[in-house]
Structure formats: C-alpha cells, structure tokens
Amino acid sequence: LSSPEPPRRGRPRDPEVERRIREAAISVYADVGWSGFNIERVAKEASVGKGSVYLRWTSASQLLLEAFETELRFVDENIDTGTLRGDLEALAHQIAHVYEGDHGRAYLRMRIEAHSIPGFDQYFEFQQAQMAASRKIVRRAVHRGELPADTRVTMLLDVLSGGLLVHSLTTPRLLVSAKSQRQYPSDLVDFILRAAEAGKSRAAG
C-alpha cells in the first residue's frame, strides 16, 4: 500500500486576499506594535477568517516579516534608467511611497522593536540587501563619471531617505495637494544632485 499524501498546507488561491492580509498586518502593527500584534487581530482587520491566515502563515512573526519584505520594499533591485537623476527619482518615489500612511509608522516601530521580535534577524538582512541595492545605484553613477570618485555614497543616501522620512512625518498629508506630494521627491533629488555635482566641479577645479 502506498502511504497517503501528507496533508497539504494549501495557500489561498487569491493573491488579492494575500495582499489584503499583509496590508492588514502592517496596519495592525502600526497601531499596536509587536506587544499587541496577533493573527486574530489581523484576520479581523482584513475581514477574513483566522483559518485563512493560518493556511498561509504559521506564526505572527512570519506573517509580519513577509508583509514587511513584500509591502515595505524601498528599492526595486532592477532600477536602472541609464542616468543618475532617473535612478534617484525612481528610488525617491519608491521611498516616499513606502513612508505613506500606515507604512511609515510601521517602519518606525520596526526600527525600534525589531530586535525583540522572534526571527527578525532576517529583517536586518533584508535591510542590508536594500541598502546594498541603493548603494549600487550611486556607485554606478560614479563609474559613469556622473559623480566624483570621492562621493560619500552612504551620506547621499542618508540624506535622500532621511529627507523623505522627516517630510512624511512633519507634513500632514491632508494639508498638501497630491501634486506637491508627487513633486517633493523630485525636488529633493534636484537638491541632492546640486550638492553631489558641486563636489565634482570642486574635485575637477
């Protein structure tokens, strides 16, 4: 007799439901932090049964980690528009998008709490990979001669993501138009490029 197939841990077929559950996880986490985070709450927020969540994720921390890695991705590793300005604008818009709404608060909480969440060493690895991907963008520009060889790559990126973070924290979204909301990342890239390129003329002069 052949043994029966092992019970299959099925996945919900609908990727839209998966996404809704991940978004609900981020939203619950933004509100209550790790100390109040559990699958019951997430299921309620996503308007699905607890079983649908357990079908796909075995623990609260696994769900939260996957939600972060999927929905709070700052850097698309394929950004390569051919120019530094194009790449930085794409990066800036992605970062601004991550900081919008619940995601910004969830991200800040994670910066404070990650060390106390089981399995979240993996989150630091994800963060490292994201930082490496954004450094690659700037290094490529140095290679092409768009920026001087002594460019402070990490500082340039601190300023880009930090400027967007502080802007999102201090600008109540309802008070600014969607247009100025879209404009800020581009203007910030202009500002940063002026600094970086001034470094170039100084190095050449």
Added chain:
Amino acid sequence: LSSPEPPRRGRPRDPEVERRIREAAISVYADVGWSGFNIERVAKEASVGKGSVYLRWTSASQLLLEAFETELRFVDENIDTGTLRGDLEALAHQIAHVYEGDHGRAYLRMRIEAHSIPGFDQYFEFQQAQMAASRKIVRRAVHRGELPADTRVTMLLDVLSGGLLVHSLTTPRLLVSAKSQRQYPSDLVDFILRAAEAGKSRAAG
C-alpha cells in the same frame, strides 16, 4: 483663626535627581512605549522612591512631556554664531546629540504615539516652536545674502535632521569611533551647504 497653609507640593531639592528621573522616563518610554509607561517603572529605573517622583510630577504624561521638552531639545533658541555654517554646525551637533542612545528611539516612538497620550497637543506646540527656531537660522542667512532668496528652507532642514536621523538608526554606535561620530554632523553640513550655495550661483548666473 487663620486657615493653615495649603499643603505644599514640594520639589526635590536636588536638580540632579530631577534630571535622573527625566532620563529614566525617556529610557522607560523608549523601551515600552506609552502602553507600558508608568511612574512606578520610572522610579525603579531612576533608583528613587515613587514618592520622590509624585512630589514633583502629578501624572505620568506630565512627567513624560517635561522630560521630552527638557532632554530632547533639538534647537537652542540662542544659536547665533554670525555665519550660516557656524549656526548649522551647532544645530547639527545638537540634533545628533538628541538622537543618541535611548533618545532616538524615544523620539521615534513619540512621533508614532503622541496623538494617543493625554496632554500631548502641547508636545506638538513644542515641536512647532522648535521648527520655527531652526527656520529662523536659515532665514537669517538668506537675509545676510549667504543663501539665495528662493532657498527651500524647510527642505534644507528636512535633509539636515533626516540625514542625522537615518545615520543614527543605521550606524551601530559601537562600530564607529567617537571621532567619526563627531565628524558626521560637520560633513553633512558641508554637503548641504554645497547644495544650497550651488542654488545661489545658479540664481546669480
């Protein structure tokens, strides 16, 4: 018969004890957030009796608010060195100092939670006053002709405080020397001034 004096709510005589209690409040808050914050915990952390805390502060939220306003002060309103570079360096070092250690995590938590803490409308007023004080520094430089009239004052300050925030979050303090720790704010000011001054030559050209 004259009525007896009302019971005096004395203050602990020792300002060093007051400071220790405020620092303990920030440290406890950084660890557990508002949901776990109470005077008992703060007293334990500060190694003082609960009575010493209640002598001076009537509620947990009042203590926390005062701790923030005193110990997490980003801008000394008297900064006025005579030059933009001097003023921004003084500002950058103050901000970097605020983000050090527990203070940075406490600040981020407050950005997430302030709306749910009783009495913390006052904290937003404090923040507004701090932002106004730093804008004054940049506006003064515009007046002196050190920066072009169309300088994006708020963006310049977003970039300064944001760069320092991201740097403090991503740089494990134990891995960098005290010297490079002191150097970063000055280098960041150089970077930002290059951008702001490039704006000037562009406006003049």
